[in-house]
Amino acid sequence: MTEHSxxxxxxxxxGGGLAGMLAVTALLGQVETVTVIERDRYPAGRGFRKGVPQxxxxxxxxxxxxxxxxxxxxxxxxxxxxxxxxSLYLPxxxxxxxxxxxxxRFDERRHRTLSVTRPVLDSVVRERVLRAAAGSATRVEVLxxxxxxxxxxxxxxxxxxxxxxxxxxxxxxxERELSAGLVVDASGRGSRTPQWFAELGRSAPQEETVDAGLxxxxxxxxxxxxxxxxxxxxxxxxxxECPRGAAYVPVEDGKWLLTLSGVRGHHPPTDAAEFTAxxxxxxxxxxHELLDRAEPLxxxxxxxxxxxxxxxxxxxxxxxxxxxxxxxxxxxxxPVYGQGMSVAALGALAVRGTLANGGALRPGSTxxxxxxxxxxxxxxxxxxxxxxRPYASPDDVKAGVGERLSTWYIDRLFARxxxxxxVGAAFRDVFCLxxxxxxxxxxxxxxxxxxxxxxxxxxxxxxxxxxx
Ligand SMILES: Cc1cc2nc3c(=O)[nH]c(=O)nc-3n(C[C@H](O)[C@H](O)[C@H](O)COP(=O)(O)OP(=O)(O)OC[C@H]3O[C@@H](n4cnc5c(N)ncnc54)[C@H](O)[C@@H]3O)c2cc1C
Numbered sequence: 433m434t435e436h437s438x439x440x441x442x443x444x445x446x447g448g449g450l451a452g453m454l455a456v457t458a459l460l461g462q463v464e465t466v467t468v469i470e471r472d473r474y475p476a477g478r479g480f481r482k483g484v485p486q487x488x489x490x491x492x493x494x495x496x497x498x499x500x501x502x503x504x505x506x507x508x509x510x511x512x513x514x515x516x517x518x519s520l521y522l523p524x525x526x527x528x529x530x531x532x533x534x535x536x537r538f539d540e541r542r543h544r545t546l547s548v549t550r551p552v553l554d555s556v557v558r559e560r561v562l563r564a565a566a567g568s569a570t571r572v573e574v575l576x577x578x579x580x581x582x583x584x585x586x587x588x589x590x591x592x593x594x595x596x597x598x599x600x601x602x603x604x605x606x607e608r609e610l611s612a613g614l615v616v617d618a619s620g621r622g623s624r625t626p627q628w629f630a631e632l633g634r635s636a637p638q639e640e641t642v643d644a645g646l647x648x649x650x651x652x653x654x655x656x657x658x659x660x661x662x663x664x665x666x667x668x669x670x671x672x673e674c675p676r677g678a679a680y681v682p683v684e685d686g687k688w689l690l691t692l693s694g695v696r697g698h699h700p701p702t703d704a705a706e707f708t709a710x711x712x713x714x715x716x717x718x719x720h721e722l723l724d725r726a727e728p729l730x731x732x733x734x735x736x737x738x739x740x741x742x743x744x745x746x747x748x749x750x751x752x753x754x755x756x757x758x759x760x761x762x763x764x765x766x767p768v769y770g771q772g773m774s775v776a777a778l779g780a781l782a783v784r785g786t787l788a789n790g791g792a793l794r795p796g797s798t799x800x801x802x803x804x805x806x807x808x809x810x811x812x813x814x815x816x817x818x819x820x821r822p823y824a825s826p827d828d829v830k831a832g833v834g835e836r837l838s839t840w841y842i843d844r845l846f847a848r849x850x851x852x853x854x855v856g857a858a859f860r861d862v863f864c865l866x867x868x869x870x871x872x873x874x875x876x877x878x879x880x881x882x883x884x885x886x887x888x889x890x891x892x893x894x895x896x897x898x899x900x
Pocket of ligand 1 (some may be wrong): 448478483620775
């Protein structure tokens, strides 16, 4: 059965997660109807759900992502604040231990990142998207408990989606087809579009991977005495000489999340006692000491598939007409750099900008929008794979001369950024996704990075905030 006979003016979004909801926002006013296909049933309130298993883990929304989210959906940052999201200005509110020592605590206030659990973030965004949709010319319907099982069309054009209801009477679970002029795959890191291409007679897009083999383990805490809770989050990333790390940040309702991480051979355990013991092995005692002042509120949750994986749907001929791929379905990152949600928002903004230039359904518009998504992905991708190269597996794409040079430069720049307000500001601009990578080679930054001597960072976590 084929529904939506006016497929030409409808869009289907596969996946009602963050990228899917932001894709809806980008399409408002562009098409008559958007149908969101979501495999899960959304929980009542702000609970976890199976389709977003990473939601148990610490999620920081970088300033670049916050700005993009606010542009797409004005008022969302304030709404997240009302829902309890904590604002962390970098570097003031996130004490960071780099490979050369602790970073100075400049009161720079250029980068306001948000720290909140994913269920809260996702539900606030979803509520606001659906509210924006209600006031727009586009009708949005969400088919919960419905799974996309394939694409319809042929090798040159996608014309819709095959779906199957989950749950309900057995008869209601049979497959049916929904047709649409535009299909957006926002089904996350488990996207099956490459396999679905084979069914349409197309080859899969080229794929690049750089896998540091990192695993996460996360537990929620509450400080025993709020009066003695730390006044800043803490970040101790792994480094080649000690590839184990920790991040401990406040989230809503006075709770804190501790994520421990480690590359191959250093995976953090999910047993509670071993988890606590692991926190003492990250090369700095500070986080472990803070746990004495906190009580655990949850079991430990693990996560292993953290590979940087990019599918090049933007390359010539890689995308059939009528399809667009957004969010983790197009590119996933090692989560330790906190980029995925921001890139989803920047990608949706890029889509909106492209489609507004002449309509979502004109020939070639999806290829153009996909190229814009790729441009939004690029800076985050370069940062993540550059930083992960020392841990990459032999199967990964090899670094070229350009990437090796940039890794050498970035290594010096990291060290300098910890102590130097000029280099630090440029570093944060780029890693928070508010400036292009060229900012890292601006004359002042370049000269200070290359010619000033390498100096260690601070010996311990700084208490003093420094004006700049
Ligand atoms: C451990 C971990 C920590 C992270 N930390 C950060 C961080 O600090 N900051 C940051 O910015 N990013 C972080 N990320 C990345 C972030 O989680 C993702 O980038 C983000 O969730 C991408 O959104 P998405 O909508 O593309 O995918 P998802 O959020 O995964 O949503 C996909 C949706 O599609 C649905 N779906 C899947 N398949 C189908 C189907 N066949 N049919 C219908 N529906 C389907 C799922 O149910 C889900 O609702 C982290 C990731 C991991 C793994």
